[in-house]
Amino acid sequence: MFYFTATGNSLMVAKSFGGEVYSIPKVMKSGNTSIEDDVIGFVFPCYRASIPTVVEEFLSSIQLNASYTFAIMTYGNVALGGTKQFIDIAKQNGIKIDYANQVKMVDNSLKHYDMEKQIKGLVKKQVNKQIDVIKSDVERKACNRGCGNVVIHQISKLGYQAYRKEIGDCDSLFEVESHCTLCKVCERVCPVDNIKVDGKVNFEGKCIRCYACTQNCPSNAIRFKGEKSKTRYRNFDISLKEIIQANS
Numbered sequence: 439m440f441y442f443t444a445t446g447n448s449l450m451v452a453k454s455f456g457g458e459v460y461s462i463p464k465v466m467k468s469g470n471t472s473i474e475d476d477v478i479g480f481v482f483p484c485y486r487a488s489i490p491t492v493v494e495e496f497l498s499s500i501q502l503n504a505s506y507t508f509a510i511m512t513y514g515n516v517a518l519g520g521t522k523q524f525i526d527i528a529k530q531n532g533i534k535i536d537y538a539n540q541v542k543m544v545d546n547s548l549k550h551y552d553m554e555k556q557i558k559g560l561v562k563k564q565v566n567k568q569i570d571v572i573k574s575d576v577e578r579k580a581c582n583r584g585c586g587n588v589v590i591h592q593i594s595k596l597g598y599q600a601y602r603k604e605i606g607d608c609d610s611l612f613e614v615e616s617h618c619t620l621c622k623v624c625e626r627v628c629p630v631d632n633i634k635v636d637g638k639v640n641f642e643g644k645c646i647r648c649y650a651c652t653q654n655c656p657s658n659a660i661r662f663k664g665e666k667s668k669t670r671y672r673n674f675d676i677s678l679k680e681i682i683q684a685n686s
Contacts, residue, residue, distance in 0.1 A: 440465065440473075441481040442492050442629065443684055444650035445546045446676030447512040448481040453675075454569050455479065455576070461684040462496045463629040471500045478504040479576070480535075483546075483648075484513035484520045488598030489527065491605060491646055492629060497531045506579050508537040510572060514545020514556060523594050536581045541568045544671055546649050552666040601647075609641035611663040612652065618659040623678070624651035629685040654681055 441452040442462040452459045462482075482493045489511070509528075511521050521538040528535050542563045544556045609632070618639060625633045628651055632644040639660070652660035653670050656678070661668075672678065 439479045444648035445653045446673030447543045450673045450675045452481045463685050473500050474503040477506045480509045484511050486597035486601035487594045488520055489524050497528050502533050507535050508576055509535050511540045512543050522591055539572045548662045548665040553669040553671045554667050606643045608645035608647045613661045614639045615659045619657050626682045626686045627654045
């Protein structure tokens with residue numbers, strides 16, 4: 439299972455399958471691009487109804503050999519055609535995806551959602567039941583080609599284009615408050631090495647808006663311009679140490 443996570447949702451899903459789990463950022467940094475197994479899965483979050491740039495870069499860098507491959511997108515409110523987009527991008531890089539599905543969880547976008555309300559609504563989403571359905575499909579090697587119609591797929595493409603325009607520009611939307619302890623957690627959880635702590639917290643123009651820095655800050659000292667609340671979220675089954683190990 440290959441996963442990309444900022445607040446633990448995708449890692450929680452990956453771990454639930456019981457196989458070996460590998461962080462996409464760490465695999466990319468290792469330079470080990472040849473991947474082979476009987477069954478290989480990908481788990482990643484939905485960004486603007488599309489896929490994170492880290493995941494796209496991963497697909498373009500690997501050589502994959504498997505008899506069965508599947509993809510799971512985690513999302514909080516709207517996924518639209520994200521899984522189909524993942525399938526298309528994988529295909530462009532010579533990777534066939536046999537099965538794709540989605541798991542509705544907490545949306546960690548501080549720009550769009552109040553984390554306190556997201557957390558309160560989590561029980562109704564019955565995450566474990568969603569995962570059990572997908573696990574059953576994977577065990578019997580079910581096949582599909584994603585979901586959605588032409589209109590949804592086009593919206594997803596437009597969402598991806600808008601998301602790409604935000605890369606790097608997000609830095610200016612973060613503000614570090616005076617009670618920051620310079621603990622360097624933000625630096626260690628950033629999957630793209632965009633943060634350096636040296637007397638102060640410095641953002642270096644590569645932000646992909648994953649919110650890992652502010653969502654995982656032990657002091658809750660990193661604000662995001664226009665955030666809906668000061669409440670922060672990390673998946674309750676995932677520790678801060680695991681997020682650091684995934685992205686450091």
